[in-house]
Amino acid sequence: MNGAMAEAEGGGADWPVLPAHAGRTGEAFLTEEEAARRVLAGALEWIEAQLDWFAPRRWEEYLPRRPFRPGPLLELLGLVRSLDRSGIMPVTAPLPSRALDLAEETVREPEFARGLRRGDAFFPYHLNLTALLELLGRPHPALRAACQALLAADVGGHCRPYKPVLSRIELRYFADRGGFTAPDGLPGLRALHRESIAARGADVLQLTGDETYALTHVLFYATDFGHQHLPPHRGGTVARLRETVRVLLGVHLARGSLDLLAELLLCDTVLDAGREAGPDPRRGQVRAPGRWRRAGWNALAAAQRADGAVPGPVHRPEILAGLVGDKSAAYLFGTCYHTTLASALAAASRKPGSAPVTAAPLRPSGSTGPPLPRAHPEEIRRWVRTETVAARTASPAVRAELAACLDPLLALAVQARDLAVLTDVVRAAERLGHGGGPLVRSAATLLAAWGSGPVPMPGGGEE
Structure with a gap:
């Protein structure tokens, strides 16, 4: 193809708008461990200060009602479980204890039970919230019995083979983690994983954002967030996934996509992706996964606000600057809570028994190689x-x-x-x-x- 045609075609290209925090992505000031600890320390401080906003009623004072009202609380309980399992923070500590109080207040509201019994698209999340409360020491027997009965009856048809494989993986993982008896029509995680994007050879060159999110969540559920090995397959699945995650880390570093960057760093952990930086035998290349990890953690640390929040993809500093009082607090929470939780979860999942959570000082500690350009x-x-x-x-x-x-x-x-x-x-x-x-x-x-x-x-x- 000649250069003139390339230039003509290039005029129709569609590059995403880069967020304000997107910068040169190979520059690093902290070691991988220091950056992760810094992100976790700041995130936990911010989350604890914002706990009231996780309550659905507080959220709805200023923000649009969510289809599954306790969605942020459900994400928070997932982090609470990870903090407890990793030895970073027990469920009796103030942050987890208050989060559990808020979740209990929510499930006691009549609307939660009504939503559960509808068996609609949000049934798996009702079941998961009920199960997580029990796993974290706050059981609700009546809700659990209702969940089991509805699951056995396949209310909503969630177990049917024509349902998306990610939805069935999600439901199966929630059911297994919560100790529920899954209906016969819902295959086990290993069988479902074989049908998923993670096992079918994702085309890393053409993955959409939604497909990348699907890939990350399949890996989370199939490995119980790194506590189980990925189901074995023929065809070098784990090696291929490690390579896919490596490339995607570079893509989302260049884009400044902090949401996906945090999730991909967690995927890197659950896959234990190539701790050595040796040559790739298939390509004769240096894969250097440690380089991407370090750059990724430094990107999260550099983008993190002074209060500990990590900006989400819809966060706009110029909009926040025009707000005051509760409107400002609501906007900040609504546009940052998910990415902050994802970053904290990725940091907490790095290894059990992590060092005490303290923020490392920013200081030069060497480059990780030639920095990648931004996605421009x-x-x-x-x-x-x-x-x-x-x-x-x-x-x-x-x-x-x-x-x-x-x-x-x-x-x-x-x-x-x-x-x-x-x-x-x-x-x-x-x-x-x-x-x-x-x-x-x-x-x-x-x-x-x-x-x-x-x-x-x-x-x-x-x-």
Whole structure:
């Protein structure tokens, strides 16, 4: 494909708007452990200060009513369980105790029981909240009996084979974790996992945001958030997933997508992804997963607000600046609570018996290698030109590491449908001697297919 066609096609590219906190993603000031501890310490401090906002009635004073009203509380109890299991914070501590009080107040409201008995799309979450309360020492026998009866009757048809596999995995995980007897029509987690995106060979170049969320949640449930091994399969599933997570970490570092970044860091932990930074035998490359982890944790630490909140994808500092009082507090909570919880969960899940939670001071501790550019077309093209020129005289190991950095850029260019950028990245991989890599070959095939069509004209016509 010639350069003129690439430039013409590149004009129709669709790059997402970058959030204010998106920056150069390879720069690191803290070690991986220091950054994770800092994120966890700040997040827990913020969550404890905002506990009242987790109550549905408080939320609804200023924020739109949620379809499943106790959704934030349910997420919070998941974190409480992780903190207890990891030895970081027992359920008797003030934060978990108050969270459990709020959850009990919510399930005692008549509306919760009515919602449970409807058996609608939110039945799994009603069941899960009831189960988590019991697991954390606050049982509600009447609600549990109702959950078991409704589950056995398959109210809402949630166990049917035509339901999405992620929905069935979720329900099966909640049922097993809560000690419920699942109906015969709901397969076990291993069988369901074999049908999932995690076992079917996800195309990392073309994964949408929703598909990436689906991948992360399958891994959470299939491994009980890292407390179980991934179900065994033929075809090198775990190795392939580690590679997929590695590339996705780079993609969402470049985009500044803190929600997905936190979830992918948790996936990295549950997969125990490549603790060594040795060569990838399939590609002759340095996979350097430790580099992405360190950069990811530093990105979360750098984006974290002084109060400990981690901004979510819909958070806009300029909107917050125009609000005062409870409206300001409500906006901050509504736009930050999920990403803050996800970041805390990822940090808490790193290993059992973590060191005491204290914030590490920000200090230089060395670079993790050439920083990736942000997910911006001109920044990527400039980076590719600069780094490939520098690599001409570099060692084979440095060239291999640089080639590994190109994989996230391939995915970014493919997803933006930017043929000009994709051409540059594919050519850079070829110059570095890595044109035979599977992602490079796939990207080159897509490039050829897109480049074979007519060139769109400015007025919407075709040449």
